[in-house]
Amino acid sequence: DAKTTQPPSMDCAEGRAANLPCNHSTISGNEYVYWYRQIHSQGPQYIIHGLKNNETNEMASLIITEDRKSSTLILPHATLRDTAVYYCIVRVNQAGTALIFGKGTTLSVSS
């Protein structure tokens, strides 16, 4: 069973920020929050991950609430190429543990 809940779909205008929410109310202390995306007919692409602090890289920002029960992935300036399925996954901090994918959020960016 997926340990995260995401809206099935979202729309975003090109150039605007895309804010993708994720609920993970049963997350445990040693689980990280990972975000991946999958563009049609490709393998998933790693975006960002974090434990409890907010994180930022060249692709996106990850905001994790203080109680760690939810997070938001922010794409600051969405482009048409950001149209994809976005997966929020919690994963225990143990080497060799696979990512288990839920249904994700289909983000559609339009001009």
Added chain:
Amino acid sequence: GAVVSQHPSRVICKSGTSVKIECRSLDFQATTMFWYRQFPKQSLMLMATSNEGSKATYEQGVEKDKFLINHASLTLSTLTVTSAHPEDSSFYICSAVLRLGQGSNQPQHFGDGTRLSIL
């Protein structure tokens, strides 16, 4: 950054044929590799966990005799679909994790997948 290469990208073959898919980590050593399967309009489903030098661990419902996994080196894992039938047609994706000791929270890196079509 880390790159995982998967080959071939697409295979079309007749029913009863065995098909081998290769997954390579190009610039890092991968103690563990994972194999996923994805049907149209569905999410990725984990099939098995492959550890270098040992037998793979299969998820419930995945036939180990049908989906043979070999992880003979730290940079290569192979998935062989034996006696493939039309219901085995799917998108197969591998992923790899950095070798142990370099951080157990390292992200998985994925290949671009293999589209398998059995006629």
